[in-house]
Amino acid sequence: xxxxxxxxxxxxxxxxxxxxxxxxxxxxxxxxxxxxxxxxxxxxxxxxxxxxxxxxxxxxxxxxxxxxxxxxxxxxxxxxxxxxxxxxxxxxxxxxxxxxxxxxxxxxxxxxxxxxxxxxxxxxxxxxxxxxxxxxxxxxxxxxxxxxxxxxxxxxxxxxxxxxxxxxxxxxxxxxxxxxxxxxxxxxxxxxxxxxxxxxxxxxxxxxxxxxxxxxxxxxxxxxxxxxxxxxxxxxxxxxxxxxxxxxxxxxxxxxxxxxxxxxxxxxxxxxxxxxxxxxxxxxxxxxxxxxxxxxxxxxxxxxxxxxxxxxxxxxxxxxxxxxxxxxxxxxxxxxxxxxxxxxxxxxxxxxxxxxxxxxxxxxxxxxxxxxxxxxxxxxxxxxxxxxxxxxxxxxxxxxxxxxxxxxxxxxxxxxxxxxxxxxxxxxxxxxxxxxxxxxxxxxxxxxxxxxxxxxxxxxxxxxxxxxxxxxxxxxxxxxxxxxxxxxxxxxxxxxxxxxxxxxxxxxxxxxxxxxxxxxxxxxxxxxxxxxxxxxxxxxxxxxxxxxxxxxxxxxxxxxxxxxxxxxxxxxxxxxxxxxxxxxxxxxxxxxxxxxxxxxxxxxxxxxxxxxxx
Numbered sequence: 001x002x003x004x005x006x007x008x009x010x011x012x013x014x015x016x017x018x019x020x021x022x023x024x025x026x027x028x029x030x031x032x033x034x035x036x037x038x039x040x041x042x043x044x045x046x047x048x049x050x051x052x053x054x055x056x057x058x059x060x061x062x063x064x065x066x067x068x069x070x071x072x073x074x075x076x077x078x079x080x081x082x083x084x085x086x087x088x089x090x091x092x093x094x095x096x097x098x099x100x101x102x103x104x105x106x107x108x109x110x111x112x113x114x115x116x117x118x119x120x121x122x123x124x125x126x127x128x129x130x131x132x133x134x135x136x137x138x139x140x141x142x143x144x145x146x147x148x149x150x151x152x153x154x155x156x157x158x159x160x161x162x163x164x165x166x167x168x169x170x171x172x173x174x175x176x177x178x179x180x181x182x183x184x185x186x187x188x189x190x191x192x193x194x195x196x197x198x199x200x201x202x203x204x205x206x207x208x209x210x211x212x213x214x215x216x217x218x219x220x221x222x223x224x225x226x227x228x229x230x231x232x233x234x235x236x237x238x239x240x241x242x243x244x245x246x247x248x249x250x251x252x253x254x255x256x257x258x259x260x261x262x263x264x265x266x267x268x269x270x271x272x273x274x275x276x277x278x279x280x281x282x283x284x285x286x287x288x289x290x291x292x293x294x295x296x297x298x299x300x301x302x303x304x305x306x307x308x309x310x311x312x313x314x315x316x317x318x319x320x321x322x323x324x325x326x327x328x329x330x331x332x333x334x335x336x337x338x339x340x341x342x343x344x345x346x347x348x349x350x351x352x353x354x355x356x357x358x359x360x361x362x363x364x365x366x367x368x369x370x371x372x373x374x375x376x377x378x379x380x381x382x383x384x385x386x387x388x389x390x391x392x393x394x395x396x397x398x399x400x401x402x403x404x405x406x407x408x409x410x411x412x413x414x415x416x417x418x419x420x421x422x423x424x425x426x427x428x429x430x431x432x433x434x435x436x437x438x439x440x441x442x443x444x445x446x447x448x449x450x451x452x453x454x455x456x457x458x459x460x461x462x463x464x465x466x467x468x469x470x471x472x473x474x475x476x477x478x479x480x481x482x483x484x485x486x487x488x489x490x491x492x493x494x495x496x497x498x499x500x501x502x503x504x505x506x507x508x509x510x511x512x513x514x515x516x517x518x519x520x521x522x523x524x525x526x527x528x529x530x531x532x533x534x535x536x537x538x539x540x541x542x543x544x545x546x547x548x549x550x551x552x553x554x555x556x557x558x559x560x561x562x563x564x565x566x567x568x569x570x571x572x573x574x575x576x577x578x579x580x581x582x583x584x585x586x587x588x589x590x591x592x593x594x595x596x597x598x599x600x601x602x603x604x605x606x607x608x609x610x611x612x613x614x
Contacts, residue, residue, distance in 0.1 A: 054590050054591055055590050055593075056590060057527060057531070057587070057588055057589075057590045058527060059525045059526055059527035059528075059577075059585045059586065059587050059596075060585070060586045060587075060596040060597065060598060061583055061584065061585055061586075061598065062583075062584045062586070062597075062598020062599050062600055063582070063583065063584065063598075063599060063600060064426040064584075064598070064599040064600075065079075065082040065083075065423075065424055065425050065426045065584070065598055065599050066422075066423070066424050066576050066584040066585075066586045066596060066597070066598040066599075067079055067082060067091055067095065067421070067422075067423045067586075067596070067597055067598070068421065068422045068423070068574040068575065068576060068586045068587065068588050068594060068595070068596040068597075069095045069099065069419070069421040069574060069594060069595070070099060070103050070106065070419045070420070070421070070503075070572055070574065070588075070592060070593065070594045071098070071099060071102045071103045071202070071593055071594065071595070072593070072595040073098050073101075073102045073190075073194060073199055074095040074096075074098040074099045074102060074103070074421070075095065075594070075595045075596065075597045076190075076597065077091075077094040077095050077097075077098045077190035077191070078091035078092070078094055078095040078421070078423060078597075079091075079597040079598070080094075080190065081094045081182065081187065082423075082425055082426065082599070083599065084182065085181060085182070085426075086180075086181055086182045086187075086425070087179050087180060087181040087182075087425050087427065087429055088117070088179070088423040088424060088425040088429045088430055088431040089115075089117065089175045089176055089178075089179040089180055089429075089431055090176070090180050090181055090182045090187055090425075091423050091425065091431075092115070092172075092175075092421060092423055092431045092433050093172050093175075093176060093180075093187045094187045094188075094189075094190050094191070095421055095423075096113070096168070096172065096421070096433070096435060097109075097187070097188060097190070097191035097248065098190055098191045098194060099419055099421075099435070100191065100244070100450055101191060101194050101195055101199060101239075101241060101244065102194070102199055102202065102205070103204075103205070103419055103593075104205070104441070104450070104451055105205065105208050105417055105440050105441045106417050106418055106419040106435075106436065106437065106440075106503065107168075107418065107419040107435040107436055107437055108168070108437055108442075108450045108451060109166060109168050109169050109247075109251075109259065109450050110166050110168075110437055110442060110447075110450045110451050110452040110453050111132065111166055111167075111168055111435065111436050111437035111438065111442065111452075111453040111455065112130045112131045112132040112164075112166060112167035112168050112171070112435070112436065112453065112455065113130045113131075113167070113168050113171055113172075113433055113434065113435035113436070114127070114128070114129060114130065114131065114309045114313055114315075114433070114434050114435075114482070114484050114486055115127070115128040115130070115171060115175050115431060115432075115433045115486065116128075116296060116307065116308055116309060116431070116432045116433070116486045116487070116488055117175065117178075117179055117429070117430070117431055118307075118429060118430040118431075118488055118496060119179065119429055120427060120428030120429050120430075120496070121427070121428075123494060125296040125298070125307050125488070126178065126179075126293060126296060127293070127294045127295065127296040127297070127308070127309050127310060128171050128174055128175050128291060128292070128293055128294070129167075129171065129291060129292040129293075129294050129309070129312070129479070130167035130168055130170060130171025130172070130174075130291045131167055131312055131313075131455075131479040131480070131482060132164035132165055132166055132167050132453055132455040132456075132479065132480070133164055133165045133167070133285070133289060133477050133478065133479055134164055134165075134456060134459070134474050134475060134476055134477060134478045134479075134480070135164070135165065135279070135280045135281045135282060135285045135476065136282065136284065136285055136288075136476045136477060137280040137282070137476065138280065138456070138474050138475065138476050138478075139474065140463035140473045140474050140475065141463065142161055142456065142459070142474050143156050143161065143457070143461045144461070144462075150461045150462070151277075153457070154214075155277065156277075156454075156457055156461075157438075157439050157443065157444075157454045157457055158214050158217070158443060158444050158454075159275050159276065159277035159278075159279065159443065160271075160272040160273060160274075160275035160277060160278040160279025160280075160281070160443070160445070161277050161278075161279050161280075161456065162279070162438075162443045162453075162454035162455070162456045162457050163272045163279045163281055163443050163445065163452050163453060163454065163455075163456065164281075164453055164455040164456050164480070165281060165285045165286060165288075165289045166286075166289070166452070166453060167289060167291055168435065169251060169256040169259050169260070170256050170260070170289055170290065170291045171291035172256075173255060173256050173291075174291045174293065178293075179429065184252065184255070185252040185253065187252075188248050188249075188251070188252035191244075191248055192245050192248045192249060192252070195240065195241040195242065195244045195245035195248065195449070196240065196242065196245045197240070198238035198239055198240040199238070199239055200235075200236050200237070200238060200239075201233045201234065201235055201236060201237050201238075201239050202235070202593055203235050203593070204592065204593050206232050206233065206234065206235045208440060208441075209225050209226070209232035209233065210231070210232040212440060212441060214441075214444050215441050215444050216230060217444065218444050218445060218446050220446040220447065221441075221444060221446040221451070224239075224241065224446065224449070225239075241449045242449075243448050243449035244448065244449025244450055245449075246448075246449075247259070247264065247448045247449060247450070250264070259286075260286045260287055260289060261283075261286070261287050264448055265283045265286045265287065266283060267447050267448060268281070268286065268447055268448075268452065269281055269282055269283050269286070271445050271446075271447040271452070272445065272452065275445065294309070294310050295310065296308065296309075296310070297309065297310040297316045297317065297320075297370065297374075299316075299320040299324070299374040300324070300376065301320070301323040301324065301327065301516070301520065302327060302520065302521075303491070303492050304489050304490065304491060304492075304497070304520055305489070305490040305494075306319065306320060306323070306487055306488070306489050306490075306516070307487070307488045307489075307490070308432070308485055308486055308487040308488070309482075309484065309485070309486060310363070310370055311360050311361065311362065311363045311368045311370055311481070312360070312361060312362040312363065312479040312480065312481050312482060313481075313482045313483065313484050313485065314356045314360035314481055314482065314483050314506075314509075315434075315482065315483045315484050315485025315486075315487075315508055315509055315512070316485055316487065317356065317360060317370060317373045317374055318352045318353065318355075318356045318360075318373075318483070318485075318509045319485050319487065319509055319512050319513050319516070320373075320374040321348075321351070321352035321355060321356075321373055321374055321379060321382075322345075322348045322349050322351075322352040322509065322510075322513045323348075323513055323516065323517070324374060324376060324379035324380075324383075325348040325351055325352065325379050325380075325382055325383040325386065326344060326345065326348050326383075326517070327379075327380075327383070328380065328383050329344050329386075331344070331517055331521040331522070332521045332522065332523075336518065336522055336532060337533075337549050337550060337552065337553065338553065339553035339556035339557050339560070340388070342535050342536075342542070342544070342550060342553055342557060343388070343389070343391065343557060343560055343562070344386065344388070345510075345513070345514070345517065345535060345536055346391070346535065346536050346537040346542045346562065347385075347386040347387075347391065347392060347537070348383070348386060349509075349510055349513075349536045349537040349538065349539070350392060350394070350395035350537045350539045351382050351383075351385060351386070351395045351398070351539075352509070353395070353506075353509070353537070353538050353539040354395040354396055354397045354398070354409070354539050355373055355397050355398055355400060356373075356483075356506075356509075357397070357409040357410055357539070358397040358407060358408070358409040358410075358471070359373065359397070359400070359403055359407065359471065360373075360471070360472070360481055361471035361472040361478075361481050362472075362478045362479045362480075362481070364478075364479075365475055365478050366407070366471045366472075367402075367404055368471075369400045369401065369402035369403040369404075371401070371402065372400030372401035372402040372403055373400050375400060375401050378398070378400050378401060381398075382398050389560055390560055390561055391542070391557075391560050391561035391562045393561065393563075394539065394540075395539050397409060406468060406469070407468060407469060407470060407471040408464070408465035408466055408468040408469065408470050408471075409465070409470075410460040410462075410465075410470045410471065410472045410473075410481075417436070417437065417438060417439050417440040417441070417442075417503065418434060418435065418436035418438075418484065418503030418504065418505070418508075418572070419434070419435050419436070419503055419572065420432075420433065420434045420435070420484075420486065420501035420502050420503055420572060420573070420574050421433050421435075421501075421574060422499040422500060422501060422574050422575050422576045422586075423499070423576075424496075424499060424576055424578070424584060426599070428496070430488060430496055430499050430576075431499075432486030432487055432488055432499050432500065432501045433486055433501070434484035434485070434486045434501045434502070434503070434508075436453070436455075436482075436484065436503070437451055437452070437453040437454070437455075438453050438454045438455045438457065438458065439454045439457070442454050455480055456474065456480065458472075458480035458481060458482065459472055459473060459474040459478075459480045459481075460472045460473050460474075483504075483505060483506040483507075483508045483509055484501070484508060485501060485502070485508050485509055485512045486500075486501040487499075487500050487501060487512055487516070489516065489519075489520070495578070496578055497577065497578050498516070498519060498520075498526070498575060498576070498577055498578070499575055499576040500512055500515055500516065500526075500573065500574075500575035500576075501573070501574065501575070502515075502571050502572055502573040502574070502589075503571070503572040504569070504571050504572065506538060507534070507536075507538065507543075507569065507571070509538075510534065510535070510536035510537075510538070510543075511534055511569075511571045511573055512573070513536070514529075514532055514534060514535060514536065515529045515530055515532070515573055515575065516529075517529075518530075518532050519577060525577060525585055525587070526575045526576065526577035526585050526586065526587035527585070527587035527588075528587075529575075529587070530573040530574075530575060530587045530588070530589050530590075531587075531589075531590050533545040533548030533549060533550045534548075534569040534571055535550055541562075541563040541564070541565045542557060542562040542563060542564050542565065543564075543565050543566075543567045543569075544557075544564055544565070544566055544567070545566075545567065545568070545569050546566040546567055546568050551566065554566075569591070570589075570591045570592055571589055571591055571592075572589050572591065572592045572594065573587075573588075573589045574587070574588050574589065574594050574596075575587050576596075584598055586598060
């Protein structure tokens with residue numbers, strides 16, 4: 001599929017007011033939990049980011065530019081960059097560095113990111129891969145004990161073994177060289193000022209600190225995040241990070257080499273090696289890291305073109321597969337809160353995840369049938385397995401065109417502690433960027449004021465299953481499979497309509513697909529679509545957001561054969577909708593602390609949704 005956007009037929013964004021009024025009232029998400037079948041059970045202290053409450057939010061309107069991030073400090077930093085003539089990439093860099101401070105549990109320079117960029121002038125798409133890589137010394141039995149049994153999640157996540165080579169600063173550098181307008185060093189100013197002068201601890205950060213017993217085991221993290229008595233820093237207290245400010249000054253002046261070589265690199269390697277279960281990251285691994293410019297992956301859903309990250313992310317292939325299997329059903333005629341809508345969405349998800357689990361991994365190591373996974377004829381064939389009114393239960397992987405059947409399935413358990421930001425600048429360029437350190441607070445290893453990732457736990461723990469290799473097994477220099485799905489949507493005329501993405505481990509796929517169904521099928525604005533209750537299947541039961549209006553459909557779903565699991569989903573979706581007349585509408589997830597800001601923050605759109613979930 002070419003990297004440029006092309007017209008695909010006549011359509012306009014639907015506006016079905018009946019569905020809008022109904023679905024706008026359907027909200028709720030508190031905590032997330034993504035269990036695993038093929039890996040050890042996750043104890044509470046390595047669970048995904050937990051709940052921090054629900055806030056009613058409204059779509060924010062702007063006419064020239066818009067930024068939506070997970071934290072108001074970060075959104076404000078992006079807004080200032082955009083106001084000063086910066087590009088979407090410039091704003092993303094400034095916001096990301098601030099997020100490292102104000103949302104440290106989710107992302108930072110110790111992790112990685114995927115960036116999807118749209119250049120309005122040339123209508124060109126680019127995908128930038130800053131995914132972490134396995135150290136050169138990594139072996140496939142990394143998380144197996146001498147007797148062949150896997151380590152527990154607690155043992156693995158909170159260890160040096162979990163740390164991969166960070167990619168964030170290198171991929172930001174690459175994107176800036178291609179699309180930046182403001183000087184690199186200028187983009188560091190907001191984060192440096194906050195690190196020097198302090199920022200207020202948010203309710204969400206306080207709650208996660210208070211409920212994470214492992215983080216304080218790291219001396220540097222304990223000194224920074226906790227009071228002398230071990231209690232978490234209070235909501236509103238000023239948190240300063242001079243060590244991180246100094247690091248940012250170095251990188252602002254010397255570029256990412258100040259991170260990947262020299263003193264900082266030595267200190268990272270020493271911190272990883274000093275753990276009870278030490279890792280094998282080396283200075284050579286850091287020095288050798290390279291981000292990758294990949295061709296954006298594009299596919300169709302009805303009259304729209306959806307574009308995002310190709311493998312090693314499974315996000316876009318699986319979103320496109322799920323939606324592609326829904327195409328033969330008239331979702332627009334279904335109520336968003338109906339058991340029928342949940343049934344079809346979940347059945348399509350089972351099939352899409354089954355293929356994901358078997359076939360997607362780092363394409364530089366494994367032949368991934370990317371085109372086959374989203375082939376429209378193949379998806380129509382798979383869709384025929386969906387029977388209205390009856391669940392198929394467990395789905396099996398299909399045989400997409402170009403696929404090898406030599407690999408075993410891997411139902412990994414990405415731990416959803418990630419962040420997403422969506423930005424459109426005044427030039428019409430757009431960025432969808434999903435960024436992560438993996439688990440809540442990553443590996444819990446802190447150095448130079450930031451936390452290191454635990455991304456190696458995204459690889460399959462069992463390298464061989466039933467005598468067949470697992471595609472997502474660990475190999476030196478390999479990038480672990482991800483489900484991050486930063487997505488751009490274009491209409492029939494090739495005009496940008498939606499910028500969307502989410503954290504959430506491999507539930508990201510369902511979060512993003514749900515939101516797109518909300519906008520493209522049910523005619524919702526971006527805020528209402530984000531607020532829809534989360535639902536779907538990752539091919540291990542049918543998940544319904546606890547406390548939401550969808551609980552009313554549980555009996556009907558069970559009667560269809562669904563094994564229903566009521567679950568908490570702090571999804572963290574952040575998106576922008578471009579209306580046909582060019583208005584920008586920003587939406588942030590009511591389940592988290594995100595905020596949308598534009599060039600002129602107008603009165604919120606619409607009234608508050610009725611709290612039907614409670």
